[in-house]
Amino acid sequence: MEGSREIPKLFGIALHWQIAIALLLAALVGGIVQMAAPDGVEASATALGSGLVATLDFIGGLFVNALKMIVVPIILASIIVGVANMAGQDAFGRVGGKTLGFYVITGIFAIFTGLIAVNLISPGTVEGAQAMRNALPDATAQLARAEGRGFGDLVGIISRAIPPNIIEAAAETQLLALIFVGAVFGYFMSRLTGKARETLQSFWEGVQEVTIMITMWIMRFAPLGVFALVGETFIVSGFAPLVALGVFFITVLLALAIHFFGWLPLLLRFVGRVNPLAYYRKLLPAQLTAFSTASSSATLPVTLNSAADAGVPRRVTGFVLPLGATVNMDGTALYECVVVIFIAQVMGIDLTIGQQLLVLLLALLTSIGVAGIPAASLVAIVLILPVVGLPVEAIGLVLAVDRILDMCRTAVNVTGDLTVTALVARAEGEELPEVAAAQTG
16 A cells, blocks of 8 residues: 655645745744844844744754655665566566666756756856855855865765665765665566565565655655744845845756757657657646646656557556656756755855766766655755765755745656657657657648
């Protein structure tokens, strides 16, 4: 039995509205403190009590720690179950190879788009970015940690992909080690037969569902965490960070739009020989459902129906779409990349090409392991930040706009899945007359 993948409403209010209310309250508290003590946080401590900022820091820290807590089990279980299901498919050899190839291609296109956008626009260097940096804990120490991290360090990270001690690798949250161990375990688990296979499959699927339920439980406290983290930022830095945050928001939307309206339609037209407009019309129910739920897993039934309406046969959709809901997260990978580079810019770190390639690789890998549920990318970002020498607490800088961007990137994720479905179907010789014929009509 699967656990609920929907966050229960509080007093009938949906999560995104709860977060919106928390943001308004955080702005209200920050405004009151700023009016009471316009000279800064030191004055506000005298005016309103030194415990205010400390209390918000404590609450926000608990929320961030909860996200960090769930990283290892959810990544490991998702990788094991995903690889086992994929390797256990009879069609894995031919269809699976094409599917994975297209998923990697669309993922790389998405990440490069985000990488170019965040470097050209540089949202972390505009007015208000310095105020954001002042709100981060121990920024000087974090700058020292980031020095020397680049492509050379990437070689060292890859060399640690095969860990001598699995427990130690999990304790230190070594990303590539977790992915490698999970992939190897999942593959050989799929080679088992009989009761042993069924037992292990049920166990890891159970672990995956439990970790998803825990993540959803943690997200029930997201409004409180957002209020604490954003409220502390407003108190310490005032409202100057809103400018940088707005430019960051526009940067992500622009990059997602380029991938959604540019790369994916181009692949459909020139690789799949499918009319993008005709195909996108069939996908509209899935896209709208993904946008409203911010969950590719919850959208999966609608995604399957949309693909069927476009004429994609069940033998393709039954393999490609469930796999895509687990491992293909174009929008998520793009978002992770932009967030990490944005935080580096805020902290005044000029990342080299090698360092950004490291971010690209990590974004691609972690997007494979995140669950298709709301805010799951926050877990992956928490995993990436310390690897490149950035403070995990900096994730609080983007929480104010994360929910609406989550809805947008989930729509991109699902559209990417359906794009690859059409490409695989065409590569398998399927005609798709309802959407392919339109390009010649």
